[in-house]
Amino acid sequence: MRTPRTDHIGVRVTPKERAAIAARSARCGMTPSAYVRESALLRGEPPVRVAGESELRTIHVDLKRIGNNLNQAVRALNARGPEPTTMTLLEHAVRKVSEAAERLSGLLSRASEGR
Structure with missing residues (x-):
């Protein structure tokens, strides 16, 4: 409180x-x-x-979803090999990881500018 x-x-x-x-x-x-x-x-x-609580919570939720997507895609890849659906899932997850990393990089840049 x-x-x-x-x-x-x-x-x-x-x-x-x-x-x-x-x-x-x-x-x-x-x-x-x-x-x-x-x-x-x-x-x-x-x-x-450099980030509000809501922005950090959004990034956290996004990363949890991405982790779940990656886990599912890797399981499917191990079970069935590189089929189109699995590869699409992996590409989507990698793109989301890249977007989250860019957002975090921007926050870190803003933090270093304030010093």
Whole structure:
């Protein structure tokens, strides 16, 4: 359970500083408040959160489905040899693995840009 945030710290910034904070927080997929809070609490280390929970859950579900598809295709390949249906399943699974890897690569790139 989350602890409610009830205390407030006021920080004055110039319009240019506010815009820079907004831009950096947007690149990290965070609100300006969360970005400033995490930046301050990490003592100058940039926040590393680059994906929301829902995005990570989607990738996780996709990877579980892909794993199931690969398992089925490999079983069929071992049982019946390389027939067209099995090869189509394998090609589809490999394509999905590649797509998931690209999504994760993009998240990792965004994380390294924030450092």
